[in-house]
Amino acid sequence: MNLELIQTFLAVHRAGSFQKAAEQLFLPQPTVSHRMNQLEKAVGKPLIARRKSGNQLTLEGRAFYPYALQLLEVLEQGKAAVEKASREEQFRLELGCTNSLSNLFLYQKLQNFIALFPQTNIKVHSYSTTEVILAIRRGMFNLGVIRYSMEDTELSFKLMNSEHIYFIVSNRHPWASRDSVTLQDIARHQLVLYQEGKQYRETIAFVFEKMNLSLNAKYEMNNLELIKQMVAGGYGATLFAPSYMGNEVLDGTLVALPIENNPFPMRQTFLIYNKEKLNPVDQMFYDYLFASPAL
Structure with a gap:
């Protein structure tokens, strides 16, 4: 259309x-x-x-x-x-994004935006969610893509995407051809996960504890790219929403298996913005994000 x-x-x-x-x-x-x-x-x-x-x-x-x-x-x-x-010589889009979202999710949004407005100069800052929020408060930029929202009198949050957590394995994994896995299956498998202290890791640990299951975190690290490489190399599996995995899921290097009776909360993506400070290019990007998919 x-x-x-x-x-x-x-x-x-x-x-x-x-x-x-x-x-x-x-x-x-x-x-x-x-x-x-x-x-x-x-x-x-x-x-x-x-x-x-x-x-x-x-x-x-x-x-x-x-x-x-x-x-x-x-x-x-x-x-x-x-x-x-163009008249104000401000044809520049600047925004913040968490590291985990910059790989595939934001790339796809920017790819389509650039096709519509190729003259736009774009600058993306990859920070933690806390740092993105702080940067917007300080006026470094006015838009950000993050994983959670909060009550705030100055900043606004709008839901962009929701997705389930999947069991992520290598395409050479014995389970790669399965239609789904259970949480009990996962509990018997060694995992590659973020280190303790990360909110994402704490969410996973809480679900396992609630289900009276052990979390077999064989390898722990704070670098998402390294986690993907470890899984692709057959050193274990991981638990992530597919958008974290980037092109590795799209090209079949990694396989995302649904979890039966999925107990994990949906992973959500929000646009955070300072409505009062949006410049014309910020507003253009905002309108593009939330217009009909036909655009």
């Missing part, structure tokens, strides 16, 4: 006919019809009821209409932000 389809849908609705919409868009009428067919195929429902007395929105079309307007509004906001940033 692209913005041309959305624009065509709105034009057909407002004009009341495909021919009038084609004239307003300076397009052949068959092109307008083709675009509408593409859009309706993408959403899976008819959006415009074709009638001799005049086209009307279907029930599904009326439901879709406000979201179509929102898409175009976000695009216009983005264009306005580009113009303003």
Whole structure:
């Protein structure tokens, strides 16, 4: 789905006919019809009821209409932000991110953003969650991507993503072809984990203790890349949300196995920001993150 389809849908609705919409868009009428067919195929429902007395929105079309307007509004906001940033010579995006999220999760977001706005200069600071929050308080930058939220009178937090913890093994592991594992299975397996004292490690330990199971932390370290290499090398398995694992899960080097009756809390990702200090490029990135997936 692209913005041309959305624009065509709105034009057909407002004009009341495909021919009038084609004239307003300076397009052949068959092109307008083709675009509408593409859009309706993408959403899976008819959006415009074709009638001799005049086209009307279907029930599904009326439901879709406000979201179509929102898409175009976000695009216009983005264009306005580009113009303003360009005039002010501030076409630079600066943000903070925790080390674990900078590998795949943030890369994918930035990859799509750069495709839309290739002229943007980007600077990313990789810190701990506490350091990202402190840097935003100090005004070093206004946006950050972190793992948890809190009550705060100055800063805002918005949920970006939630995902389960999986049992991560090498693609050569005997269990790599399994559909799932149990926590009891995991308790009998040697693990590669963060060291004690990390909030993530404490969460895992708490669940094992609650289930009266032993946590076999064979190897402990504070470097995520080293943990991934240890698992890929067959020295043990680990417990992480797939977004921590980066391209190793995407390319099949590591395999993420679901945990039956998963007792672990969802791993959440939040955008933290100072709403009062967002510059035009910050706002453009914010709008991009929370616009419809169609963008």
